[in-house]
Amino acid sequence: MNPLAKISAAILIAVPTVHAQTTVDGAAIADEVQGANWLSYGRTYSEQRYSPLKTITDETVKGLGLDWFLELPDQRSLISTPLVVDGMMYFTGSWAKLFAVDLRARKVVWTYDPKVLEIAGDRARIFWDSNRGAAYWKGRLFVATGDGRLIAVDAQTGQEVWSAQTTDPKLPLYINGAPRVFRDKVLIGNGGTEVGSARGYVTAYDTATGKQAWRFYVVPGDPAKGFEDEAQAMAAKTWTGEWWKHGGGGQTWNGLTYDPEFNRFYIGTGNGSPWNRKIRSPGGGDNLFLCAIVALDADTGKYVWHYQTTPGESWDYNSNMDIVLADLTIAGKPVKALMHAPKNGFFYVIDRSTGKLISAEKIGKVTWASHVDLKTGRPVEIPGARYEDGEAMVFPSAFGVHNWPPMSYNKDTGLVYIPTMEMAGWFSDKGMNPVTWHATNFQMDPGVRFTKGDELPIKIDASWLLAWDPVKQKKVWEVKLPGVWNPGTLTTAGNLVLQGRADGKFFVYNAKTGAALWSFNAGLGISSAPITYAVDGKQYVSLLVGWGGAGMSFAGTVTAQHGWAYREQPRRLLTFALESKSVLPASPPPRIPQPVVKEDFKVDPLLAQQGSDIYVRNCTLCHGGSAVSGGYAPDLRESQAPLFLEAFHEVVIKGSRQLQGMPQFKELTDKDLVALQHYIRRQAAKAAKAGALKVDAGK
Numbered sequence: 001m002n003p004l005a006k007i008s009a010a011i012l013i014a015v016p017t018v019h020a021q022t023t024v025d026g027a028a029i030a031d032e033v034q035g036a037n038w039l040s041y042g043r044t045y046s047e048q049r050y051s052p053l054k055t056i057t058d059e060t061v062k063g064l065g066l067d068w069f070l071e072l073p074d075q076r077s078l079i080s081t082p083l084v085v086d087g088m089m090y091f092t093g094s095w096a097k098l099f100a101v102d103l104r105a106r107k108v109v110w111t112y113d114p115k116v117l118e119i120a121g122d123r124a125r126i127f128w129d130s131n132r133g134a135a136y137w138k139g140r141l142f143v144a145t146g147d148g149r150l151i152a153v154d155a156q157t158g159q160e161v162w163s164a165q166t167t168d169p170k171l172p173l174y175i176n177g178a179p180r181v182f183r184d185k186v187l188i189g190n191g192g193t194e195v196g197s198a199r200g201y202v203t204a205y206d207t208a209t210g211k212q213a214w215r216f217y218v219v220p221g222d223p224a225k226g227f228e229d230e231a232q233a234m235a236a237k238t239w240t241g242e243w244w245k246h247g248g249g250g251q252t253w254n255g256l257t258y259d260p261e262f263n264r265f266y267i268g269t270g271n272g273s274p275w276n277r278k279i280r281s282p283g284g285g286d287n288l289f290l291c292a293i294v295a296l297d298a299d300t301g302k303y304v305w306h307y308q309t310t311p312g313e314s315w316d317y318n319s320n321m322d323i324v325l326a327d328l329t330i331a332g333k334p335v336k337a338l339m340h341a342p343k344n345g346f347f348y349v350i351d352r353s354t355g356k357l358i359s360a361e362k363i364g365k366v367t368w369a370s371h372v373d374l375k376t377g378r379p380v381e382i383p384g385a386r387y388e389d390g391e392a393m394v395f396p397s398a399f400g401v402h403n404w405p406p407m408s409y410n411k412d413t414g415l416v417y418i419p420t421m422e423m424a425g426w427f428s429d430k431g432m433n434p435v436t437w438h439a440t441n442f443q444m445d446p447g448v449r450f451t452k453g454d455e456l457p458i459k460i461d462a463s464w465l466l467a468w469d470p471v472k473q474k475k476v477w478e479v480k481l482p483g484v485w486n487p488g489t490l491t492t493a494g495n496l497v498l499q500g501r502a503d504g505k506f507f508v509y510n511a512k513t514g515a516a517l518w519s520f521n522a523g524l525g526i527s528s529a530p531i532t533y534a535v536d537g538k539q540y541v542s543l544l545v546g547w548g549g550a551g552m553s554f555a556g557t558v559t560a561q562h563g564w565a566y567r568e569q570p571r572r573l574l575t576f577a578l579e580s581k582s583v584l585p586a587s588p589p590p591r592i593p594q595p596v597v598k599e600d601f602k603v604d605p606l607l608a609q610q611g612s613d614i615y616v617r618n619c620t621l622c623h624g625g626s627a628v629s630g631g632y633a634p635d636l637r638e639s640q641a642p643l644f645l646e647a648f649h650e651v652v653i654k655g656s657r658q659l660q661g662m663p664q665f666k667e668l669t670d671k672d673l674v675a676l677q678h679y680i681r682r683q684a685a686k687a688a689k690a691g692a693l694k695v696d697a698g699k
């Protein structure tokens with residue numbers, strides 16, 4: 001064919017437009033300079049969530065408006081960070097359903113449903129529907145499911161390419177995290193520490209075939225069976241008793257960062273299984289590698305270094321929060337740093353070439369330790385915090401000062417933008433026998449009580465967006481936020497910080513000063529971090545709106561105050577641009593569930609107490625602490641089903657609503673249901689007596 005013929009052929013097929021195709025590989029994901037695509041959970045390997053795009057700035061943002069939106073009627077929790085590749089968006093929704101959206105046509109091109117509820121069956125009781133995202137590598141998407149599968153999906157067609165079971169389905173393990181991709185491999189961990197005897201690990205799989213490449217265990221197994229590697233033998237020296245019978249813990253459900261400069265993974269590790277060290281490791285010990293960052297060689301999965309944030313943890317202070325890489329200048333010297341704000345309330349700056357701690361300071365209210373000794377690298381604990389005498393109230397709670405909602409780092413301002421919380425944690429093992437205690441798989445029991453009766457002992461709950469200088473280890477500004485459970489942040493070269501809020505408002509702030517510049521009412525609590533990208537050279541901001549995550553499950557009244565009653569408001573994907581003026585249809589207003597009071601139901605206090613124990617183990621995760629729903633599942637105090645034993649039996653024991661998300665509990669008896677009935681009616685009467693909670697309208 002002559003060159004002219006080639007040109008005319010090109011003209012003939014010029015519709016539809018052929019756009020540049022990005023090969024999404026290691027070089028593309030490491031590229032901090034391009035801003036059009038958002039290729040990984042934290043945008044790039046650094047997990048900074050910093051975009052170089054700057055059409056939307058502190059000057060122009062006042063012209064930001066809703067450009068278009070997508071209704072997502074079958075969705076519940078939306079907590080994920082979408083990916084954008086060449087004008088296509090990919091995101092995960094409830095139960096790991098994958099959506100592919102053409103950003104030019106503004107419509108869903110395909111969806112992939114891994115059928116999690118069908119496959120998980122009654123195992124779905126240990127995980128909520130949340131999924132934090134997918135990974136993209138060379139034309140394939142990777143998504144992990146609550147029932148423990150890692151699945152490769154063709155990005156063009158939405159067809160499954162391979163599926164690998166990463167967990168033993170008999171064990172109470174689940175996945176809600178986003179996989180990470182590197183050098184033709186995909187890495188995934190799992191969660192499950194609070195619902196049985198669990199042992200944490202991460203596994204790398206071949207992206208082409210799904211074949212396992214390597215696995216690293218976070219805690220040592222039974223020494224009699226031999227250790228998997230030298231790191232396990234080293235870790236075993238920091239454990240006492242027969243920890244392996246309890247699993248040990250260290251689940252890796254979030255906080256996986258690949259470092260292309262050192263070809264390493266930094267793994268943020270989980271808390272103990274169980275939380276209570278008196279049970280887990282009765283002679284004490286640091287219990288490596290719980291609550292730590294472990295650096296692994298990315299090709300082999302072999303141990304390189306570790307830094308433990310909470311030695312001998314006893315409070316669920318895991319280190320599963322995001323790990324952000326940055327080049328910092330500290331005391332005049334360039335440092336290849338990593339930054340980490342785990343649950344325990346300290347902000348850590350670590351030299352990632354060696355694992356050496358540079359600095360650590362408190363970013364919120366912390367009463368379990370006075371400070372971190374920089375010579376030893378260890379926290380200095382405050383006597384009593386470890387509930388040595390049976391009980392203690394400490395800050396933070398098991399929710400942490402910072403949880404998984406990701407922070408962002410802006411190299412222009414030099415600041416990190418962190419969603420933080422202040423909540424009291426109460427821990428008691430009074431009357432428990434550490435020798436005879438054992439976990440019941442698929443039930444919530446961390447080996448220590450964390451509620452006092454039905455409520456936390458004091459109601460202290462507050463939250464902020466904190467701008468933190470990691471070099472000076474100092475607060476620069478903060479903004480008070482509604483409730484406690486607020487989502488992750490995005491920062492941009494336009495001197496902006498963007499964050500949704502628990503009260504459904506989406507805010508943009510000046511990154512240097514914290515001044516609020518713009519806001520939008522999304523009509524439902526927001527639990528996802530926003531992203532920004534460009535299509536055909538134009539900058540957009542997108543945000544998933546769908547209240548979700550653990551904070552709303554456990555925190556009861558703290559999250560119920562927003563009025564996001566179960567599934568009452570629509571779930572959506574919102575996209576914003578400058579000069580756009582689309583209008584979002586109004587959502588049903590916030591509503592606080594109204595408990596049904598049955599005057600003729602006489603609550604038996606003993607039965608109600610038995611019901612409370614059954615509730616904490618089986619129901620809290622979804623229906624909320626103290627039977628107050630934060631919006632994830634129906635509020636049982638206003639639900640009709642528990643009022644009538646036959647209906648209650650159908651739903652709970654027979655599992656009639658399993659495919660709608662209510663797992664079957666076939667091991668519960670009708671006697672248990674009667675106890676639950678008394679507990680729920682007691683909670684309903686209590687709420688009615690106290691007067692209905694009012695919706696907090698926020699600012």
Ligand code: CA
Pocket residue numbers: 193194270271316318
């Ligand atoms: Ca935990």
